[in-house]
């Protein structure tokens with residue numbers, strides 16, 4: 034057993050999307066993990082239950098975490114740290130080149146600043162190991178000034194503790210409904226995708242899990258999920274039972290790249306907002322929801338299928354993209 038600090042107030046709702054179900058001719062339900070945890074919520078709240086569990090067991094007083102400039106992980110980590118009376122250091126990696134002023138200052142960045150996080154910058158966007166080393170250096174400095182830092186590492190050299198949060202989510206989901214044919218979920222670091230898949234198989238569910246690529250092409254993300262599962266098996270042995278063919282990745286809405294809005298994401302944002310009064314974020318859930326519409330269109334998700342879309346959150350980032358979205362949708366200023 035791994036120490037767990039409770040961050041979610043309870044199970045998140047599982048809601049049927051009636052209007053979209055009718056429109057898409059499937060039985061669509063949405064797992065509202067956008068409502069999980071503090072500060073506008075998201076999937077990272079579940080992952081952080083295990084990181085904070087470990088941090089508290091080590092009596093840490095400062096949390097260090099790295100992520101993209103508009104990372105939801107860093108924002109929720111700061112919120113949880115603050116509510117526990119801890120300091121928080123966040124490191125922003127420049128993954129999205131030429132981000133707008135809005136991208137660099139609004140959304141999650143604004144919220145982290147409001148919470149008084151210490152902010153560091155890491156110029157490279159594609160160097161997970163390097164980002165971890167930079168955090169380690171910062172932790173060394175903090176230790177020498179008497180602090181007790183806890184580092185939430187990003188790279189594949191560390192155990193995927195956060196994936197355990199999605200093993201929990203799998204049991205929670207099956208308690209709510211055992212009948213799903215297909216789950217659709219974002220696949221970035223892969224902690225969410227791998228944890229959900231392993232948790233479902235560990236609980237006997239054979240449902241298809243489609244991981245939607247938000248950062249890397251399917252040819253890279255498939256093997257990455259396999260590696261996350263191998264590391265997860267050291268923490269949760271049923272992860273060993275996931276077979277290769279179970280790892281399904283879809284990258285049809287990845288273009289033009291991480292943190293960038295393509296036409297399919299734009300359509301998804303508009304569709305879900307206008308049909309259900311629900312919002313998707315431009316970085317993760319819009320790219321993921323595009324899988325639902327695209328795979329229904331190709332028949333890979335058959336008519337009438339019982340589908341669960343896992344809404345992983347990210348809503349604070351909508352405002353970091355407000356200028357681009359207004360421009361792309363052709364909204365007129367007042």
Ligand SMILES: *Cc1c(COP(=O)(O)O)cnc(C)c1O
Nearest residue numbers: 105221222223225317345346347
């Ligand atoms: C981080 C994030 C994801 C991806 O989760 P991973 O566990 O990194 O794959 C999906 N959606 C949102 C909103 C996120 O912040």
